[in-house]
Amino acid sequence: KEFDVNKMIETVTGNFELRVKSKNGNLITEINADDPMVKGDEVHITNVVFNLLDNAMKYSQEIPEIKVTTYNKKEFVVISVEDKGIGISKEHHAQIFDRFYRVPTGNIHNVKGFGLGLSYVKKIVDSHNGTIKVESAVNKGTKFSILFPQINK
Ligand code: ATP
Numbered sequence: 001k002e003f004d005v006n007k008m009i010e011t012v013t014g015n016f017e018l019r020v021k022s023k024n025g026n027l028i029t030e031i032n033a034d035d036p037m038v039k040g041d042e043v044h045i046t047n048v049v050f051n052l053l054d055n056a057m058k059y060s061q062e063i064p065e066i067k068v069t070t071y072n073k074k075e076f077v078v079i080s081v082e083d084k085g086i087g088i089s090k091e092h093h094a095q096i097f098d099r100f101y102r103v104p105t106g107n108i109h110n111v112k113g114f115g116l117g118l119s120y121v122k123k124i125v126d127s128h129n130g131t132i133k134v135e136s137a138v139n140k141g142t143k144f145s146i147l148f149p150q151i152n153k
């Protein structure tokens with residue numbers, strides 16, 4: 001099975017926008033992938049993006065500012081989810097994808113969670129031969145990028 005990442009992102013962000021707006025926040029979507037077809041399970045990838053958006057909301061200050069982008073880079077289709085939230089210090093970057101791991105400090109407003117979202121994300125990305133990257137700065141924000149191989153490349 002294959003699916004169009006651009007269309008999928010339009011749908012997910014369209015559904016998520018209400019949650020962001022209810023906190024007076026902003027969700028910007030930039031669709032820049034010219035070659036958006038990916039092989040895989042659209043339902044699972046939709047859940048992956050939903051998990052990243054959920055985190056972007058949870059680990060932001062009162063007014064969430066979130067940007068979702070699609071683009072092509074070399075032979076990959078990239079989806080990035082960027083927030084201006086509390087950030088994750090470098091020492092934790094390797095562990096956040098582990099099951100049940102939660103950053104012990106900085107959960108400023110006692111957000112709840114099991115530490116499972118990112119382990120699911122990683123599992124699904126891996127099973128699609130994809131890669132996930134995190135760039136983050138404490139108190140500035142976090143950007144997760146997921147790269148999937150383009151079809152026929
Ligand atoms: P769950 O997703 O199971 O409800 P969770 O959000 O705590 O719980 P993960 O989504 O796996 O678990 O994230 C693991 C940890 O990584 C979080 O507890 C948080 O400390 C940190 N984290 C994840 N995303 C962000 C983000 N966008 N900004 C800051 N910290 C983050």
Ligand code: MG
Pocket residue numbers: 051054055113116117118
């Ligand atoms: Mg989570």
